[in-house]
Amino acid sequence: MSQRKATTSDAGRATIRDVAERAGVSVASVSRVLSGNYPVSEELRRRVMKVVRDLDYVTNAHARSLAGGGTPTVAILINNITGAAFAHVAKGVEGAATLRGWLSLVGTTGDDPERELALVNLMRQQGVAAVILLGGAYDYDEYQLRMARFARSLDAAGSHLVLVGRPPLEGDVPATTVDYDNEGGAYAMASHLLSAGHRRVLVLPGHAELTTAQARLRGAQRAFQAYGMPFDPGLVRHGRYDYEHGYEAVEAALHETPDFTAVLAGTDVVAAGAMQALRSAGLRVPEDVSIVGYDDIPLASQLTPQLTTVHVPYEEMGRVALRAVADRREGGSGGRKSADGDHLVLGTHVVVRNSVQPPAPRG
Amino acid sequence: MSQRKATTSDAGRATIRDVAERAGVSVASVSRVLSGNYPVSEELRRRVMKVVRDLDYVTNAHARSLAGGGTPTVAILINNITGAAFAHVAKGVEGAATLRGWLSLVGTTGDDPERELALVNLMRQQGVAAVILLGGAYDYDEYQLRMARFARSLDAAGSHLVLVGRPPLEGDVPATTVDYDNEGGAYAMASHLLSAGHRRVLVLPGHAELTTAQARLRGAQRAFQAYGMPFDPGLVRHGRYDYEHGYEAVEAALHETPDFTAVLAGTDVVAAGAMQALRSAGLRVPEDVSIVGYDDIPLASQLTPQLTTVHVPYEEMGRVALRAVADRREGGSGGRKSADGDHLVLGTHVVVRNSVQPPAPRG
């Protein structure tokens, strides 16, 4: 193909040396002009900038980070990029990152521990400022050990582990947790149903092993207890946080334990499925059966009737998570960062819409 | 704090030199063992790997890419990470990337040209294999020039511009386009309504300047023409691709041009808003008014009634986009890659559900 002078490299990008040469100055000067953090004569600056524009030069980020500087990067690790809640956290992280000139890497684990490990290592290679793990965790045996290992590994590499939307790790682990009052939200939501007069509530908390689901179930149970009402485990159905589960769980419940007057869904999406199943069975919402959700994603206010649900500040959690790592970074050496990391908890609250009504009198 | 030996660096991560030293071999050998693409004695490998595990060592990605190798990275640039359609494309890209061991960077532009430019340059600095721009574009005056500049700029840096979900650039621009048959889908969707007997169709194509909206409107118009039916511009309402627009547009139309019997929404989300507005006005879907959408995101099948819509293979588009850049990379030097880049078009098709019925006889 076309081959120009060998100096101004034809393949690949222009280097700082190309710029220096063409501007008739030293590479050090070019570096200074571009960094802008050093006094430089107006004349030099002009000359350099002209060549930079002519060559459409940009610094090589890899070289820059090797040499010292470099753009901080955060890695966002997520099970499934498609979930609305996750998307909002990611938005918060990415937005806050961009605001600071940081970059965001994204990886999806698909609930596969192997992939998760591979990604954490990949991110470690990249020298990311932090690895942010989003979403509830499956609390299997090795989970704590696994995460502790991640945390120490990242910490040793000058990076940091941030857990968002799941409980903090036990013991002295160098990790930061950004969580929300999951159990409290569920407690409030269940209380809302109880105070409307509901006693037989179908509960769809999510997977039994998922920390998120466990907290929501606990919250519901506590509410029943506080109201002095018996909590029937037979009305609890576990399953995935998706539309299909909501649908199928309600369908099954209508056959097996049809005396419930309300559904406490683990997420808004599950609530949507539940609502559809009730409709298909000829039941009206909320006249015949009330429904509440959890998350307060846009879908909640788009359903008919609009869904009463628990608002979780997902986007803010993302922002808070990023701010936490940024702060800790500025804190620098000798900062008073506790070895066991911080634990930030954001509040949740019930958003009352139109999907709840006192139970219909027994027919 | 604790300060061990200066050799095995206490702060920051272990380097290849640390590993070499501790294993009593040369750095070259360590490099070879880790790359695995070079014959190495079993004994050496064992010694090195042990130290690697002991030190929990991972290669510095920046140094590696500077020196030659390195993990290819793709950048996904998106307006709003929150949109379901975008999320699916991103999933396709990220999935295909991870499959090849590639990394995915993500940036959001928020429809701000400045941010977009800044991001493209940032990505150029990172030396990404490709920059993938997602979603329809606003076809303002400078758009073509702007994109051409991006394309050449990236191309000169050994990177590549990929446009996904928007029309290809004009002229000899080094960019790849992955598009879908947008107009064809709209044509088919409108035809579906027409053949059901609808004549007065409220059309909500999206923003007038958005390429996506333009194509969908053209498709609808062509369908009317093919049916020999007059197309009333007075029944077209432009606006954002969101729930609120769907709601407000229908609300307004019910006041001003209430004789429509069907709504052709620009996206499923707009359709959801439209559906809600009709309900609020006491109209039934599809008995009184039919509705169709576009995109076929999960929401479409979760609405009541389930939405008849146009399926767009978003996730596949993402995969295809990544494959395109991977192929072009392997094609290597002298490959037969045309200067004007490729243009890949995926098909769309109507998914018939329950939101369309022949128009009710005039009351």
Added chain:
DNA sequence: TTGAAAGCGGTACCAC
């Protein structure tokens, strides 16, 4: 097979 050393593209310290 293994080791020594020359870069990769910048940054920043040290002279002038």
Added chain:
DNA sequence: GTGGTACCGCTTTCAA
């Protein structure tokens, strides 16, 4: 203020 230059951590010839 500006130029020379020693690294940053790794890959990859080139010799041994």
